Amino acid sequence: MxxxxxxxxxxxxxxxxxxxxxxxxxxxxxxxxxxxxxxxxxxxxxxxxxxxxxxxxxxxxxxxxxxxxxxxxxxxxxxxxxxxxxxxxxxxxxxxxxxxxxxxxxxxxSPLMIGLNPQSRFAAQFKSKRWDQVLQEPGIRIGRTDPKLDPKGAFTVDMMNKAAELYHEPDLVQKALGAPDNPEQVLPEETLVGRLQSGQLDAGFFYSTETSDLKIPAIQPAPELKAxxxxxxxxxxxxxxxxxxxxxxxxxxxxxxxxxxxxxxxxxxxxxxxxxxxxxxxxxxxxxxxxx
CATH class of the missing domain: 3.40.190.10 (Periplasmic binding protein-like II)
Known part of the structure; x- marks a missing residue:
């Protein structure tokens, strides 16, 4: 719908x-x-x-x-x-x-969250591992918006850079996101939710209004990473x-x-x-x- x-x-x-x-x-x-x-x-x-x-x-x-x-x-x-x-x-x-x-x-x-597809093969890992570790798993499909066209996309990159420092993972951004404009991840904001709900994505970056409104399971990052x-x-x-x-x-x-x-x-x-x-x-x- x-x-x-x-x-x-x-x-x-x-x-x-x-x-x-x-x-x-x-x-x-x-x-x-x-x-x-x-x-x-x-x-x-x-x-x-x-x-x-x-x-x-x-x-x-x-x-x-x-x-x-x-x-x-x-x-x-x-x-x-x-x-x-x-x-x-x-x-x-x-x-x-x-x-x-x-x-x-x-x-x-509206705070930035990591929204999850509960049917994803990675869903269980998000319960047993820290979210940044799961986002580095081979084959995981992540969705986000273009940092040049959308504030959410810029917030995502900033938050991941902060997470790399907080968790002492210098390769986090490269492994999880790739390039800022990675075409395998960057999608129009207005289609991101639909792609997650349809199973095309395993996880994505959303505001709380999106995850709360549409009952998408979500992880809120540590307070130090708040965006x-x-x-x-x-x-x-x-x-x-x-x-x-x-x-x-x-x-x-x-x-x-x-x-x-x-x-x-x-x-x-x-x-x-x-x-x-x-x-x-x-x-x-x-x-x-x-x-x-």
């Missing part, structure tokens, strides 16, 4: 850019979001937002950096952008970066449907929206605003203030 869901998201996105400018006219709000939030957005937040407002949610999921690159390259337009790292927003701020973003709100977090997504949201400066975008942000930051986030394993945090506060729509500022 999830693979069908992911396919539908990609098909919708493939209709760009011709349909992008229609959102203000047809009541559609285009939300570009980190691929780790596919299940949350498409099955929960999107439908709930539509029921609450009568507007149509249209989502596009991909690695946060990939989406930012498409925005900067004018390959994709949207109303709302939800990233898994504040640094991605920074890359869209200022005249040198196209002035696509003026402000953003940090609103949630996490820091989810942010903003309304893009050239949003075709700025009013609809504000209503979506209002909904997501409301008590009802925050409850949905918690239900899907996302750690809701006290919202903080970065950038030009004066540019934030009054309704968004009000809902942010209410959540603090």
């Amino acid at each position: 999830l693979r069908k869901l992911v396919a539908s998201v990609v098909v919708v996105a493939a209709g760009m850019p011709a349909a992008q400018g229609a959102s203000a006219e047809d009541g559609t709000v285009n939300v570009l979001y980190a691929g780790s939030l596919v299940n949350l957005m498409e099955r929960s937040v999107g439908p709930a937002f539509g029921k609450e407002t009568g507007l149509h949610f249209q989502g596009y999921a991909a690695g946060s950096n990939k989406i930012a690159n498409e925005i900067k390259g004018k390959l994709r337009r949207g109303d709302v952008f939800i990233s898994a790292s504040p640094k991605v927003n920074t890359s869209l701020m200022g005249a040198a970066n196209g002035d696509h973003v003026t402000w953003y709100v940090n609103f949630a977090e 996490k997504a820091s989810y942010t949201l903003t309304i893009l400066n050239d949003a075709p449907n700025a009013n609809g975008a504000a209503r979506f942000v209002d909904f997501l930051m409301s008590a009802k929206g925050r409850a949905l986030l918690k239900q899907h394993g996302v750690d809701v945090v006290k919202p903080t605003v970065v950038g030009n506060v004066q540019s934030i729509p009054p309704s968004v500022q009000a809902v942010v203030d209410a959540a603090q």
Whole structure:
């Protein structure tokens, strides 16, 4: 089912850019979001937002950096952008970066985990050995995202480098991951869960929202290795449907929206605003203030 869901998201996105400018006219709000939030957005937040407002949610999921690159390259337009790292927003701020973003709100977090396929022939080893040792086993199929296109991919490489130091295993990264862009492991974020669940992977790197939401068995690394997504949201400066975008942000930051986030394993945090506060729509500022 999830693979069908992911396919539908990609098909919708493939209709760009011709349909992008229609959102203000047809009541559609285009939300570009980190691929780790596919299940949350498409099955929960999107439908709930539509029921609450009568507007149509249209989502596009991909690695946060990939989406930012498409925005900067004018390959994709949207109303709302939800990233898994504040640094991605920074890359869209200022005249040198196209002035696509003026402000953003940090609103949630999700730790990085090692998700497991319980049917894998390596499943038993994860119970008897430390996870980093199992990831070095010959033949194990590991999935992760591109560190150049997705914060999760960068967090994965960083965490493995820290693990190599912590466990005194200088060859850990090479044996477990290979090259940073190893084509045998690097996959689009929005397809990673489906590949693990279908048995194409033995293990992979996921945020807790993914493993908790979809009941994927997972291992949380030692506290010294902790890495996490820091989810942010903003309304893009050239949003075709700025009013609809504000209503979506209002909904997501409301008590009802925050409850949905918690239900899907996302750690809701006290919202903080970065950038030009004066540019934030009054309704968004009000809902942010209410959540603090």
